[in-house]
Amino acid sequence: MKRICICSLLGLLWLAAAPGCGQERLRLVNAALLSGWMENGENVRSLSGDVFFRQDSAEIHCDRALQYVERAQVELTGKVLLLDPPRRLTAGRVWYDEVTRDYRAYLEPQLQDTSRTLIADTLHYCERLDQATATGRIAIEEKHHRVRLQGKRAEYRRAEGYARVLGQPVLTEMDSLGAVLMTVTADTMELFEDGRRYQLAGQVHIHRDSIDAYCGRLIYVRASQKLQLIDHPWATRGQDLMRGQEMEILLEKERVVGLHLQMQTAVLSRVDSTQSRSEQYDLLTGERMEIAFRDDKISRVVVRGQATSYYHVYEDTTAKGMNKALGDEIHLYFKDGALERVRVISSPGNSSGVFYPPKQAAALRSELEEKLGQVRSLRVMMNEK
Structure with a gap:
């Protein structure tokens, strides 16, 4: 040689x-x-x-x-x-092709542009497609939106403003100080329109404020400050359970301010443990439901379309019976998380409200337990999926 x-x-x-x-x-x-x-x-x-x-x-x-x-x-x-503006790559080892200008990067590669940073164990960039594919412990850091996508595999097309993350992906959204506002897990995650819209599919789990929500598909449009849950959505808040065929989580100033449910809606709510020593639940059902939050507490619930409510009546810790109300609309108002008053709105002859003292409430309790079982069965079915 x-x-x-x-x-x-x-x-x-x-x-x-x-x-x-x-x-x-x-x-x-x-x-x-x-x-x-x-x-x-x-x-x-x-x-x-x-x-x-x-x-x-x-x-x-x-x-x-x-x-x-x-x-x-x-x-x-x-x-x-x-x-190579607007791209900037750092790594410990890179194979570079002079003709195609493609490269394969190893040893903690980081690919940055004006919108985001892609971190991975290995990274391959194709100049012709302006596309990066990454494997290993990957993370996509959104510079302007304070969002991080993590997983095991990623595809990023810079010119299209598109990215996809697979392999137990996690989306994390943070505030300006770096505190976590929301985490979402799913089977697949996609970023569209340069981070203005996210779409997640599979076994989706959202955690934001005191709410844990689940569905088969999630669409998050940042400008509208709305999370749209599709495909058998349901949510929990403490021991409360909420479900419908469609669900929207509304945001304002980085906090959850509302929850909208559409079609076959139901809210199962645990009776205050300071009032009832046994585990009892109230139930709301209807075609549409709007739940308003203030300071991470429920302030108002509006049920529309075949609205029905079952709730236990207590005076301090003494059970006074149960109430069943039906109408076109039911409005419930809360103060400091406790039910303050109920208002039923309906056309003449379409509303009813019946109070059952403890000794006469057995049949209503059986009816309520049957409906509670139907609501709970949806959660079990979705967990098995």
Whole structure:
């Protein structure tokens, strides 16, 4: 093997046209040490010490490089920095193709642009598609939206403002101080419109404020401050259970301010344990339901369309009986988390409200337990899915 060594090489200029292509070939600007040899009929150049390449508008910096001249590829190691605005890559090792300008990056690669940072164990970038694929412990950090996507595999198409994360993905949203506002887990996560819309599918679990919500598909549009839950959604808040065919979680100033339920809605609510020593539940059902929150507590509930309520009546800790109300609309008002008053709105003849003293409430309790079982069965069914 024939070897040529050139030491203390500074300011070396190396320019050649890429074969069959109008773009500039990789050009060496600086290196402290250069040596070369023939390997299997190919010219190999070894460079070390403050290595600096240019190619058109791109800059490449590293500690060491092995350049395979005929195949137009270079292995970069050490503190690798590749600047090709708006992209910026750092890594411990990079294989770079001069012709396609694709690269494979290893050893804690980080790919940054004006919108986000992609971190992974391994990263492959395709210049023609302007697409990065990543594997290992991956994270996509949204610079302007304070959102982080984590998983085991990711695809990122910068020009389209699109990303997809697989492998037990987790979405985390934070406030301006870095405190966690929301976490979401799912089977797949997608980012659209440069982070203005997120879509998650599979076994979706959302945790925000005191609410845990579940569904088969979630759409989060940041501008509308709304989480749209589709495919058998249901939610829990403490020991309360809420469900419907569709569900929306409404946000304002980073807090949950409302929950809207559509079609076959139901809210199962635990009777205050300071009033009832036994575990008892009230129930609301209807076609549509709006739940308002203030300071992470329920302040008002409006039920519309075949509205029905079952609730226990207590005076201090003494059970006074049960009440069943039916109407076109039922409005419930709460103070400090406790039910303060109930209002039934209905056309003449379509409303009723019946109070059952304890000794006469057995039949109503059986009716309530049957309906509670139907509501709970949905949660069990969705957990099994």
